Amino acid sequence: METAILESLYHWFGDYVQTFYSDDAEIQPKVLEKEKHSLIVAGLNRDLARSLGLDAAETQLAEAIGLCHDVGRFRQVTVYRTFRDRDSVDHGRLGVEELLAAGIDGRLEPRDWEALAFAVRWHNAAAVPGQPDARLALHSKLIRDTDKLDICRVLPPSPPADGCSPGLENEFLAGNLLYYEDIKTTDDRKLVMLSWLFDVNFPWTIRELAARGHIDRLLDALPPSAALPAIRRKVALFLAENASRQD
C-alpha cells in the first residue's frame, strides 16, 4: 500500500468516526474509546509488521488494517448500544460492510483490499477459516495479535473477586485457549485473557504482553485458590519457552 493511500484512509477514518460522535453520554465515551483503540492498534500492527521484516508497502497495509479492523464498532454501539456481538451483530462482518459502503474497496489495489477485508472480517472470530493464501493468513494473524495486546490496555483486571471456575482453571493448566462464552465469574475473565498467551501468533506479542506488565497485572489480580501456584508456574514456563523464540 502506498503512503498516499494510507494517509487518505486516516482522513476517511477521522471523518467517518466523527459522524458517530453523539450527545448521548453513554455512547460518546464508547465511540472515543474505540477511536483511540483503532489508532493505537494501527501503530502496533505497523510495529509488529516491521519487526517481522515486512517491506514498506506490506507494513503500511498492516497499519491500514489496524486502523480499520474495528470500524464496525461505531455503528454497532450506535444502533445496539453494546459491544457484545452475541447481543447485537458480528462487528467484523459489519466492518467490511461499512468499508464497502464507503467505497474503500475502490481506493485500494485489489490484492490489498482482499487482505484488508479478510483481516477485518475475521479479526474477532474464535477461529479463522483455513486460508491457502499465505499473505492473507499473515495479515489476519497480525491483527489478531495486536488487537489482543491493546485490549489488555483497555480492560485492565479488576481486584480479586468471586474466584475462578475450577473447570476453567483446569483448561488453562492444560494450555487451552479459553473463550468469553465460558466466563461465569468476574475472575474468569482474567483467566480468559491470560489464555490468549496460548493463542498469539508471534513471540513479539508475547514479549510485548509481558513488557507492558499485562501478564503480571492479570496474575496479581487472580484470587487465591488451590490452582493458583500451578497457574503461575504454567505462565512462567510458557514465557521462558516462548518469549525469546525468533518470530
Ligand SMILES: [Fe+2]
Ligand atoms: Fe474488534
